[in-house]
Amino acid sequence: xxxxxxxxxxxxxxxxxxxxxxxxxxxxxxxxxxxxxxxxxxxxxxxxxxxxxxxxxxxxxxxxxxxxxxxxxxxxxxxxxxxxxxxxxxxxxxxxxxxxxxxxxxxxxxxxxxxxxxxxxxxxxxxxxxxxxxxxxxxxxxxxxxxxxxxxxxxxxxxxxxxxxxxxxxxxxxxxxxxxxxxxxxxxxxxxxxxxxxxxxxxxxxxxxxxxxxxxxxxxxxxxxxxxxxxxxxxxxxxxxxxxxxxxxxxxxxxxxxxxxxxxxxxxxxxxxxxxxxxxxxxxxxxxxxxxxxxxxxxxxxxxxxxxxxxxxxxxxxxxxxxxxxxxxxxxxxxxxxxxxxxxxxxxxxxxxxxxxxxxxxxxxxxxxxx
Ligand SMILES: Cc1ncc(COP(=O)(O)O)c(C=O)c1O
Numbered sequence: 001x002x003x004x005x006x007x008x009x010x011x012x013x014x015x016x017x018x019x020x021x022x023x024x025x026x027x028x029x030x031x032x033x034x035x036x037x038x039x040x041x042x043x044x045x046x047x048x049x050x051x052x053x054x055x056x057x058x059x060x061x062x063x064x065x066x067x068x069x070x071x072x073x074x075x076x077x078x079x080x081x082x083x084x085x086x087x088x089x090x091x092x093x094x095x096x097x098x099x100x101x102x103x104x105x106x107x108x109x110x111x112x113x114x115x116x117x118x119x120x121x122x123x124x125x126x127x128x129x130x131x132x133x134x135x136x137x138x139x140x141x142x143x144x145x146x147x148x149x150x151x152x153x154x155x156x157x158x159x160x161x162x163x164x165x166x167x168x169x170x171x172x173x174x175x176x177x178x179x180x181x182x183x184x185x186x187x188x189x190x191x192x193x194x195x196x197x198x199x200x201x202x203x204x205x206x207x208x209x210x211x212x213x214x215x216x217x218x219x220x221x222x223x224x225x226x227x228x229x230x231x232x233x234x235x236x237x238x239x240x241x242x243x244x245x246x247x248x249x250x251x252x253x254x255x256x257x258x259x260x261x262x263x264x265x266x267x268x269x270x271x272x273x274x275x276x277x278x279x280x281x282x283x284x285x286x287x288x289x290x291x292x293x294x295x296x297x298x299x300x301x302x303x304x305x306x307x308x309x310x311x312x313x314x315x316x317x318x319x320x321x322x323x324x325x326x327x328x329x330x331x332x333x334x335x336x337x338x339x340x341x342x343x344x345x346x347x348x349x350x351x352x353x354x355x356x357x358x359x360x361x362x363x364x365x366x367x368x369x370x371x
Contacts, residue, residue, distance in 0.1 A: 007362045009350045011311030012191050016354035021247040028243035040219070043242035048202075050249055051186075054169075055178035057204035059211035062237035063218050066165040066187020069201035070098035072235060073161045073183040074133065076205065076213040079104060083132040084332075087163075088118040089319040090339040091137040095163050096320045098185075099135070100329050107131070107332040108321045110339050114279040116140060116292070119338070120148035124156075126334050133159040138167035138177050140315070141193065141289035142280060146172050146180045161185065165201075168194040169256045171285040178204045183214075188245055193259070193287050194252050196241040258353035259288035262360055266291060266349065269364040273371045276345075290315050291351035298347050301370055305349075308366040313348035 018025075032043065044062050052060035063069050074085065085099040089108035099106040109122040118136045134153055136144035146160075153160045162184035164170075167177035178184040188200040205211035213230075216223065221232035267277045276294040280286055292315060295301055302312045319340060320326060321333035349363055 006309075007359060008309045009311060009355070009359045009363055011313050011348065011350050012352060013354055014190060014197070017195070017248075017352070018197070020251065021244070024247040025244055028247065029240060032239050032243060037239060039236050039238050041239045043239045043246060044237055047242040047246050047249070050246065051202060052204065054249065054252070055176045055184075055204055057176075057179045057184070058206050059208065060178075060202060060204040061211065061214055061218060062242060063201045063203060063235040064237060065199040066185060066189060066201040067094040067098055068233070068235040069185035069187065069203045070094065070135075070161075070163060070165075071101045072214050072217050072233075073185045073203050073205075074098060074102035074104065074135075075217050076183065076203075076210045077133065077159055078213070079132045082130060082330075084128055084130040086118075086123055086126050086131060086134045088137050088139070088339070089321040089333060089336055090116060090316065090342060091139060091163065091320060092165070092316070093320055093323065093325075094165070095135060095137055096326065096331070104132075105130070105330045105332070106320075106326075107334070108319075108336070109334045110336045111139075111342065112145070113338045113342075115142050115144070115281050115284070116342060117142060117144035118149070120145050120152060122334060123149065123152050126332070127156055127158075131156065131158060133161055135161050135163055136181075137163040137165075138170055140278070140292050141166050141168075141170050141287035142278070142284050143167060143170050143172035143177055143180065143286070145281065150181070159183075165189075166192065166287075166289040168192060168287060168289075169252050170287040173283045182206050183210055188241070193256060193289050194245065194248055196244050198238075198241050198244075200237050200241040200245060201235075255353035256287045259291075259351055260286075262351050262355055263288045263291050265360055266351070266364065270367060273368065275367075275371070288351050290348045292346050292348050294342065294345040295347065296345060297370075298345050301367070302347055304370045305363075305366055308362070310363055310366055311350060314346060315348050316343060316346075319343050
């Protein structure tokens with residue numbers, strides 16, 4: 001074990017994810033710079049088709065980032081000002097922020113203690129006459145219980161929008177994330193399982209009407225070069241990032257398989273420790289965007305792993321409903337015992353396809369030596 005302490009295991013390794021696609025990306029960059037068609041060109045169009053097909057969604061379009069994708073998806077339904085959206089509090093801040101940007105009021109609910117996704121049993125208590133939409137988050141790359149959520153949505157005449165920002169290539173009952181609801185939003189932030197080397201996002205839509213509105217909203221409401229039909233945004237994606245995403249997409253499934261394999265090794269190695277390892281619902285195949293464990297000694301474990309040159313993350317340290325910014329906007333928060341406990345105990349370990357077996361062993365040994 002002493003020789004292994006020299007190994008470095010960062011939480012993410014962007015360079016390692018670049019090397020397999022480097023030549024393809026650089027060739028494509030040259031083509032783009034030769035033509036100087038920098039946005040909404042052939043790379044975007046092709047990527048939109050390819051990722052829509054990948055998700056088996058009805059339609060899809062790229063945009064500036066995942067936060068804007070969520071805002072676009074929410075705005076596409078033209079909900080009345082002050083509408084309420086039911087969201088989990090255990091998520092990245094953008095889920096709640098985008099509801100506010102879209103003119104809505106976030107209503108935050110607790111999560112399931114096993115999957116860490118929105119707990120469907122908490123939804124009905126949060127519904128009011130202003131509720132229009134439920135936004136489940138496929139947190140850490142494991143899908144929320146969409147059938148239970150959609151049953152409640154149908155009963156109360158609500159829409160469902162997936163926050164699939166972390167769920168590229170995750171499956172729920174054999175269906176791909178992004179094809180499970182009325183619309184979905186993805187992030188291609190560079191740490192994601194499918195990441196650009198900059199910013200890009202993506203929306204899918206289950207109907208042409210929603211898709212057409214997303215398309216108008218994305219680009220200043222342009223219906224023709226000199227015509228603006230609705231007030232929109234500048235949420236344009238760019239060609240360079242689309243070329244990167246096109247190069248990486250064919251590797252996504254294989255990379256997700258490698259993540260699942262590393263997760264299985266961690267699960268087995270930590271089985272008899274005072275650790276809660278990830279629990280996967282029977283119907284789910286997660287993409288392990290984050291491999292998150294819970295332990296009451298989280299901060300000591302983080303320090304111990306740091307001494308062994310192992311990077312860790314905390315997703316998330318403070319739930320959204322306690323963030324100072326949220327206290328300044330209209331919102332509601334339901335009781336959050338599970339969310340608060342998970343935030344106090346969770347730690348994310350390195351889990352990405354480029355990890356070598358020596359690095360995986362180093363993480364396992366270091367975690368085991370702590371306990
Ligand atoms: C759950 C979730 N929603 C939304 C977003 C926002 O995506 P972006 O950073 O691309 O704006 C993220 C990104 O981290 C996320 O993890």
